[in-house]
Amino acid sequence: MDQDSEKILVRGNEAVAMGAIDAGCRLFFGYPITPQNEIPEYLSKHLPPLGGEFIQAESEIASINLLLGASATGARAMTSSSSPGISLMQEGISYMAGSELPVVIVNISRSGPGLGGISASQGDYFQATRGGGHGDYRTLVLAPSTVQEMYDLTYLAFDLADKYRNPTIVLGDALIGQMKEPLLRRKPEKMTLPQKDWALTGAKGRKPNRIKSLYLQEGELTEHNWKLYQKYERMKKEEIRFEMVHTDDAEFILVAFGSMARVSKTALELARNEKMKVGLFRPITLFPYPEKPLYDLSKQAKKFLTVELNTGQMVEDVRLSVHREAEVFFYGKPPGALPPPEEILEEIKKYYG
């Protein structure tokens, strides 16, 4: 443990809130929904003493638009919610992508469709990685797998949002949000946040700034969309993040993110005990998706088993990424019970030979 951090035992949701505070976020807008309530609860207590603002809004729609307004001034701001609430926010997320506003949105996802349930699910993968709202846009999507990553990736999300002037989503789930693990928290440091010459601060000594997503003049919107596209391409070049476990000699690769990567890691150990050469590929950025490293891996390993807490979403990205000669299998569970590692081991055995 280095001296710039302290070790504490916290819940995943609290780690998100701490990561936000440590990244310089001083504004939070949200609406209660299970299983993410520890985030607003923590911030309602800790932001005001720091001179920050916490608003419990009347809805997720209001929350995302309060966020839109706050971020337009250049401030670091955040909202968090869970699946149905994130659905309500999609209009605002689309506007912020179009207006190029850097915000952080945390989805401690639960199960659907509809009111669904409050158990862990990865059913929001498509929504998060395909834009989610109307129009041709993308958000950066980070998928933590541990409480430490809930903290680290929330912190990183603010930096990435500012770097690209783009909404950034932290996609956790009920399992990682609710469980407790040790966390190394950075010691408070004096931060210099990036200069934002586009921000609305009052047109003093400069021309007025405008932030908008409406483009009606001929050619304007085409040009704007190409500009956004270039930004997404740059993200693909510069922001790919992933973890590989025991892939050096692996002939069979498990692909899983977030909470399912944890279960898959245990399944991998069970398989290794039985002398099967199994590895794990865990995407940390879901957009941009780590296509290239997965492709490279598929030149060595020819069988891929994608494991998800849904009936098959990320598996489409795995199929798009791997070499055409590689085989991609899928094991998924809709919301309800989490599959035990032994169940995944059985699946590995089904396709391994």
Add this chain to the structure above:
Amino acid sequence: MELVFKRPECLKDVPFHFCPGCHHGIVHRLVAEAIDHFKIREKTIGVASVGCSVFMYDYFNIDVLEAPHGRASAVASGVKRAKKDAIVFTIQGDGDLGAIGIAEGIHTANRGENITLIFANNGIYGMTGGQMAPTTLLGQKTTTSPYGRDFTYDGYPIRMAEMMATLEGSAFVARVAVNNPSHLMKAKKAVRKAFQMQIEGMGFSFVEVLMSCPTNWGLPSLEANRRVEEEMIPYFPLGILKERKMADYL
């Protein structure tokens, strides 16, 4: 020679796109005059709502942010919370505030957000081509109430100012019109007062402006002005509905 009348510093030297006889240009001017009066141009941030008011950034010589339809008051609240020394205002139409954004409007007022909301009420959806609005009068024909608004189908025209005045968080609530010089002078005072309330930190200030929409009402400009007088004002009475004298925290 003394210059006695000029374009407010806060307005750019460009022609408005508004239809002939529309009152939006007048409302823009009243807001600009208030900003000039208090010399707050350099710290004012405007929030453009969706509707005919969306092009605010083409006319005001200030920083402007565009809000999604109905969300302008939530967006404006977010701006103000992040930048407390800024003066923040929005101009919302009747569809924007009275229909799709009524929740955001009411809760913004109820939280006592220290912003100024100008409510442009012309009783119709102007930009989308004249559909029925929450403030469309009973019997009024629009493209989606071709037989005239009937309360058994469509309910009643909403009186936003009265509703806002009931909320503890609102500090100043007025309804004005700009269809003749006498009303215009009162409107000018009310808009100025609304900004003054914000500058003094009194809380949420709200001015409803009854406006004409000659194009979508299908009336010549002068007749549209008369309609404001004869049909709108009787249902939406003018006046100051609420004026807080000191910042109070109940």
